[in-house]
């Protein structure tokens with residue numbers, strides 16, 4: 353397997369979160385009762401006239417620009433014809449030979465190196481409905497057309513990806529960019545981002561193109577990585593055994609940890625694309641493109657570069673903080689109001705993210721505000737609480753949204769910096785542990801840490817650590 | 829251009845149509861005559877004519893991103909050959 357390299361291209365579909373569907377005015381909403389979010393247009397009833405949602409076009413141009421694409425001055429919609437019950441018109445409105453965006457790229461970082469992955473095209477299309485298959489051996493399927501007509505972007509990468517890690521990094525970067533420009537929720541688990549992969553392997557460095565397979569049914573970024581790993585292994589084994597890889601569609605089987613054949617790949621000509629006569633061509637003026645470009649927010653790469661220069665963060669921390677716009681916003685709101693942006697970064701990439709993951713939350717749903725964190729850091733600076741107690745306070749703030757000061761009062765967590773009180777406790781600890789004290793005097797450094805620990809225990813962690821160290825040293 | 833029987837069968841399959849032998853022959857003749865007519869048009873010199881991407885001379889018809897009423901469920905399902913609760917019911921595909 354070491355002598356082979358993989359050639360991977362990804363095809364990503366993202367649902368855009370416009371208010372209404374792509375070509376009709378039904379709400380673009382998830383989770384309604386089956387078939388209650390439809391109208392004659394998305395049902396494909398005869399005689400209706402679809403009209404493009406201006407937000408779909410704006411979102412698509414935004415995404416194209418954020419992915420460094422050229423925006424086509426002239427673009428049109430085509431019908432992709434195929435018969436499937438989740439597609440009420442028997443064709444999908446899509447774009448074929450004149451997609452809206454072409455020739456873009458995005459940069460990914462893997463193992464400290466930056467690689468550029470080309471983006472062949474980004475085009476607009478509509479989603480299909482959902483099929484619910486009858487239980488057991490039932491010979492019927494049920495159709496829910498609520499999702500039919502929801503706007504999608506199809507984003508096709510060049511076959512520039514060489515490893516499963518790069519594929520995952522590409523998806524993470526894509527998700528990050530699309531979330532920054534606020535066009536999609538990009539939740540793979542909920543189906544608002546879907547990914548298929550084209551993959552072939554070849555002897556390393558030869559540049560030949562072997563038959564590729566298309567992998568479907570991957571439901572998380574991790575699944576994409578694992579499926580590609582398994583498929584590389586499988587294809588390498590086929591070639592190594594003197595066989596030939598068949599060009600086919602395969603499905604990732606999570607339980608088996610392998611890909612399995614699906615159906616033979618339909619030829620493009622079978623879709624019999626032709627221009628959709630219902631939808632008129634799109635001509636986008638340079639003015640409109642520059643207006644949309646001027647409205648783009650600062651994108652993750654640029655923001656990460658600024659975080660390293662403006663706040664003195666490492667490239668790694670800046671990358672973690674800027675991967676999500678909500679996280680970067682949270683961080684920046686704190687960093688702007690506190691003297692030490694690196695310390696803020698430690699708290700945000702550390703405790704904050706730990707709790708976000710442990711509680712399985714979205715950052716926007718976190719009750720803790722940037723002001724809360726800054727207040728707490730200032731309380732540490734003032735000596736009101738110790739850094740150790742701060743972790744307890746932070747977790748409480750995170751879960752309840754209360755202010756640090758209130759939590760400290762309620763729980764009696766104020767740091768004990770009273771010399772008299774601490775001296776008394778130090779005395780007690782020393783008296784109670786004559787053996788340990790003797791060890792320390794005989795040069796055992798660890799014994800000292802034990803004694804400090806005992807003082808901390810007696811004060812339930814509230815003792816001022818610097819003061820405890822000094823008092824203890826003086827006493828013994 | 830004469831269509832082969834195989835081509836007719838391929839097109840019929842794509843359209844999910846089950847044709848009898850007699851129909852295949854009938855449609856082969858009809859489709860062939862359509863294509864022959866297209867051949868005549870193809871003979872025209874279009875060297876200096878810009879390609880037509882669309883039959884209408886208008887562009888950029890967009891609608892605002894505003895919600896409208898959806899269809900009541902009973903109307904949505906009124907023509908369904910088979911219904912199952914809120915769903916259209918169809919023969920199983922997979």
Ligand SMILES: [Zn+2]
Nearest residue numbers: 376378391394
């Ligand atoms: Zn509709």
